[in-house]
């Protein structure tokens with residue numbers, strides 16, 4: 512890096528998004544303590560369409576792209592220099608001219624179970640209500656516990672916890688990563704293993720998006736990329752890219768390190784009501800993360816058939 516200059520970091524304004532932008536800023540200041548001072552990295556909050564819709568499930572209003580569109584426009588027009596995202600919320604295809612080649616060290620990817628009265632998932636009585644707006648969580652819960660009810664739960668982590676206290680549901684499911692980043696691990700009743708609840712693709716991973724042409728930013732971000740986290744996310748997203756198309760199809764995918772050289776990857780495709788579930792798994796070299804993800808994606812796609820990939824809304 513030759514010149515120090517000022518950079519604008521784009522992010523949503525939710526408490527979690529701000530925590531992630533701040534983590535990115537701190538990592539960059541550490542990695543470039545020789546050339547960057549705190550004033551060189553400015554956090555710019557961008558309000559997205561998704562932030563304004565709080566009362567409907569995301570799958571009803573257009574999917575995860577809603578949280579990202581305005582931020583990508585700000586990148587393309589140059590209002591910001593790079594953007595910090597939860598990789599879980601990112602579509603598999605980025606707009607022309609943008610790239611994500613920096614993934615921070617991944618946080619714990621598991622989902623957690625939170626109940627109002629401290630009961631664990633296995634303790635919930637028949638008919639208990641679980642609040643979630645994630646089709647993946649809904650489908651997996653109903654697959655294991657067809658006797659439970661699911662209701663829509665949206666909003667920030669705080670909003671969901673408040674709804675739980677107010678009795679709108681008996682329990683909810685959240686990403687452990689988000690709670691940890693907000694310093695709210697204490698609300699967790701139970702950590703769910705990947706066998707109980709296979710995480711979402713890229714859950715717990717923070718990615719940084721930039722203009723493909725911006726070589727300064729590329730060099731700035733390179734030292735904070737975590738190669739192993741990058742490969743795990745690449746594997747999971749390659750699977751999603753094969754299956755994607757319908758955000759009404761619950762998909763889960765989780766790649767983990769088995770030894771210094773290999774990934775173990777599990778993926779599942781379910782029907783929203785949890786009655787159908789297809790699982791696939793495989794191992795492969797970390798250096799071929801994309802190929803492993805694609806292979807498992809095609810395996811699921813072939814056994815699913817067209818109808819399971821396009822459930823009616």
Ligand SMILES: NCc1[nH]cc(CCC(=O)O)c1CC(=O)O
Nearest residue numbers: 597599685686688689714715716
């Ligand atoms: N869809 C919202 C969202 N996007 C990322 C996270 C959590 C943090 C992460 O997975 O990195 C959450 C909240 C949740 O699912 O509990």
